[in-house]
Amino acid sequence: MEKIEHIGIAVKDLEASNPLFAKLLGVPQYKMEEVATEGVRTSFFMSGPNKIELLEATNPDSPIAKFLEKKGEGIHHVAFAVDDIVSEIARLKQEGFQILNETPKKGADNKLVAFLHPKGTNGVLVELCQEIKEG
Numbered sequence: 001m002e003k004i005e006h007i008g009i010a011v012k013d014l015e016a017s018n019p020l021f022a023k024l025l026g027v028p029q030y031k032m033e034e035v036a037t038e039g040v041r042t043s044f045f046m047s048g049p050n051k052i053e054l055l056e057a058t059n060p061d062s063p064i065a066k067f068l069e070k071k072g073e074g075i076h077h078v079a080f081a082v083d084d085i086v087s088e089i090a091r092l093k094q095e096g097f098q099i100l101n102e103t104p105k106k107g108a109d110n111k112l113v114a115f116l117h118p119k120g121t122n123g124v125l126v127e128l129c130q131e132i133k134e135g
């Protein structure tokens, strides 16, 4: 894995959290994006070189809705940038990690993503993400 790509934070209301995080970080969100297949609306902030993703549920079946129900607002996942998500999934599987989706799916921010089951990673939901290369 290359580096932490972003930290994902589950929020109840993006319209309320955007100005809050803008105040906290001193910069407004630089983009918002809905990932309909995941039932989430996201917004992204930069903090220096680091990225924060806020996630709001768009329907009650969304993984974010379920997370908020169980745990309330807070840190939802840590995302790591990988160069080749397919080979990284294979490596982690070999190491005994449980991959929630072995076929990478399209996430926000032009990324292919896969998640590791938090049971195998000390309770931390880990996201792998690979930039989708053009062409």
Ligand code: ZN
Binding pocket: 006, 007, 008, 053, 077, 079, 127
């Ligand atoms: Zn993420």
